[in-house]
Amino acid sequence: MLLPFDELPEEFHNDAVKKYYDILITKKRSIIVKRIFDIAVSVLFIIILLIPIIILALAVKLTSKGPVLYKQVRVTTYNREFKILKFRTMVENADKIGALVTSEGDSRITKVGHFLRKYRLDELPQVFNVLKGDMSFVGTRPEVPKYVKRYTPVMYATLLMPAGITSLASIKFKNEDKMLGASTNIDDDYINIILPKKMHYNILYIKSFGFKNDLYLMGKTFKEVLFH
Numbered sequence: 590m591l592l593p594f595d596e597l598p599e600e601f602h603n604d605a606v607k608k609y610y611d612i613l614i615t616k617k618r619s620i621i622v623k624r625i626f627d628i629a630v631s632v633l634f635i636i637i638l639l640i641p642i643i644i645l646a647l648a649v650k651l652t653s654k655g656p657v658l659y660k661q662v663r664v665t666t667y668n669r670e671f672k673i674l675k676f677r678t679m680v681e682n683a684d685k686i687g688a689l690v691t692s693e694g695d696s697r698i699t700k701v702g703h704f705l706r707k708y709r710l711d712e713l714p715q716v717f718n719v720l721k722g723d724m725s726f727v728g729t730r731p732e733v734p735k736y737v738k739r740y741t742p743v744m745y746a747t748l749l750m751p752a753g754i755t756s757l758a759s760i761k762f763k764n765e766d767k768m769l770g771a772s773t774n775i776d777d778d779y780i781n782i783i784l785p786k787k788m789h790y791n792i793l794y795i796k797s798f799g800f801k802n803d804l805y806l807m808g809k810t811f812k813e814v815l816f817h
Contacts, residue, residue, distance in 0.1 A: 728753025
């Protein structure tokens with residue numbers, strides 16, 4: 590459920606966010622259905638995917654040094670920080686020896702990591718984030734605090750709802766690493782070029798939010814992963 594507007598963090602108190610808050614406040618039922626769906630489907634996925642998750646965990650552990658899971662601080666609803674869960678696809682301590690986003694041909698990505706990323710299998714552990722309530726199946730992909738600090742006022746509207754595993758922006762920018770492949774300053778190009786474009790689609794999602802649209806985006810994501 591949405592908090593009363595005057596109880597939101599200070600950075601949300603602007604006219605741009607209020608515009609989208611007023612849209613969401615009329616969709617309370619859809620927000621409740623969204624959370625019930627997230628709980629039910631995440632439990633179902635955990636049961637069905639338990640064995641594949643174990644197999645992938647062993648593949649990560651046996652082929653490269655480091656932990657099975659990669660935990661990184663990200664930002665979700667109301668600018669709250671949480672630790673996102675992923676299968677580790679890069680060498681140990683990769684975030685200390687390079688940018689926080691990856692580009693095509695990034696030497697830090699392991700062989701198993703390339704396979705996991707191609708089919709987005711590295712994101713399977715995020716079903717536990719969804720069950721906990723830090724994330725939803727559909728919503729703005731969570732950014733690291735460093736990038737959130739560069740948000741414009743309207744971008745905070747995307748934090749009125751939980752971060753998501755997939756989104757329209759995720760589909761549109763599925764080849765983000767290739768877009769950054771020729772960059773000489775990945776962080777700056779991501780913040781100044783990629784992020785604003787992704788936020789355009791994230792804002793559209795807030796504007797047109799509905800449970801049916803969530804189901805459509807989940808189906809489109811499944812199709813993109815399997816056939817592209």
